[in-house]
Amino acid sequence: MSIFLPSRGNVAAWEENISECRFPYTLSMCGRYRLARKKEILAEVFDVGNGDDWSPRYNIAPSQSVPVVRQDATRPVRSFSLIRWGLIPFWAKDAKAGYKMINARAETIADKPAFREPFQSRRCLIPADGFYEWAQYSKGKSPFCFTLVNDSVFAFAGIWDRWINPERELVETCSIITTSANALVSAIHDRMPVILERENYDIWLDPGFRKVEPLLDLLMPYRTDSMRQHRVSTRVNSVQNDDPACAEEDSPQMLF
Numbered sequence: 001m002s003i004f005l006p007s008r009g010n011v012a013a014w015e016e017n018i019s020e021c022r023f024p025y026t027l028s029m030c031g032r033y034r035l036a037r038k039k040e041i042l043a044e045v046f047d048v049g050n051g052d053d054w055s056p057r058y059n060i061a062p063s064q065s066v067p068v069v070r071q072d073a074t075r076p077v078r079s080f081s082l083i084r085w086g087l088i089p090f091w092a093k094d095a096k097a098g099y100k101m102i103n104a105r106a107e108t109i110a111d112k113p114a115f116r117e118p119f120q121s122r123r124c125l126i127p128a129d130g131f132y133e134w135a136q137y138s139k140g141k142s143p144f145c146f147t148l149v150n151d152s153v154f155a156f157a158g159i160w161d162r163w164i165n166p167e168r169e170l171v172e173t174c175s176i177i178t179t180s181a182n183a184l185v186s187a188i189h190d191r192m193p194v195i196l197e198r199e200n201y202d203i204w205l206d207p208g209f210r211k212v213e214p215l216l217d218l219l220m221p222y223r224t225d226s227m228r229q230h231r232v233s234t235r236v237n238s239v240q241n242d243d244p245a246c247a248e249e250d251s252p253q254m255l256f
Contacts (some may be wrong), residue, residue: 034247
């Protein structure tokens with residue numbers, strides 16, 4: 001049985017829909033992020049060995065293959081692999097579910113059927129070094145990039161699952177957990193992805209740890225004073241653009 005990772009060609013039509021904003025959830029929650037670090041740096045930060053290849057990305061979008069860090073179910077050994085962003089529950093009838101499950105709300109993750117079991121035993125870290133949100137103004141939307149103050153790599157709290165497609169291929173997928181926005185992000189949006197503190201990586205990755213309340217306590221808004229933001233150009237709006245220019249600071253536009 002093989003693991004299936006969709007190519008850009010397989011999802012081209014869907015990505016076009018994203019760039020034209022026909023799917024409302026792409027801009028209503030965490031729908032784009034950046035990971036502009038090489039695999040060697042990620043291996044050091046997250047204490048993982050050899051895994052799938054990774055090259056810096058500046059405009060990661062749903063349905064694409066994204067890097068995740070997971071822990072072995074029988075021993076405390078971490079692995080680094082690429083899986084599809086957009087969770088498909090193991091019991092789903094088709095892959096369409098993944099388009100609606102790029103995010104899981106922290107407030108309901110322990111109860112929702114699609115997320116409950118992965119939250120209990122299939123948790124992962126999703127490395128990033130920035131994420132994008134769009135501010136709504138009277139004359140349109142303007143994208144902003146949020147990073148840590150020291151511009152270091154961090155990890156979103158994630159969950160993952162396995163699904164068997166009609167061709168009997170194993171499809172591994174993930175979802176980014178979101179929570180209420182902190183004071184910095186709330187000026188742009190009322191939600192933000194959960195960024196885990198490094199001292200909580202071990203407990204989050206441990207598939208044997210299933211105490212709901214301690215896990216929920218980790219899903220809090222990240223410290224405002226440890227983050228910063230800057231406006232970026234609308235180049236990031238299109239998933240076809242994926243280069244350093246997507247994350248570069250852009251001059252303010254008259255959108256008010």
